[in-house]
Amino acid sequence: MTDQQWQCVYSAGNSLEAHSLKGLLENTGISVRLTGEALAAAAGELPMSVVEVQLWVIGSQWQQALVVIGNYLRNDYLDWYCGHCGEVNQGQFELCWHCQHDREE
Ligand SMILES: [Zn+2]
Structure with a gap:
């Protein structure tokens, strides 16, 4: 196994969750692939909302992805x-994008 191999890091219960997580991961510089969606779309029977979607990341970013997903699951990503x-900021940022002020808990 190499650090460049894709590994499944999470199975999302639906397409919406998968895309939310994908966005979060990509915001932190992690490349993400989704599987499961294309298959369901091809079948044309199941609504996208109930399809399980797997998120894949490369091995070298796997640990980092787990942290991001763990935080997401703990609801740390509220605006x-x-x-x-x-200004409103996304939950994964610790500094204000606008004025660089520290996040205050
Ligand atoms: Zn600010």
């Missing part, structure tokens, strides 16, 4: 408002 300038 927050900057106490300095009032």
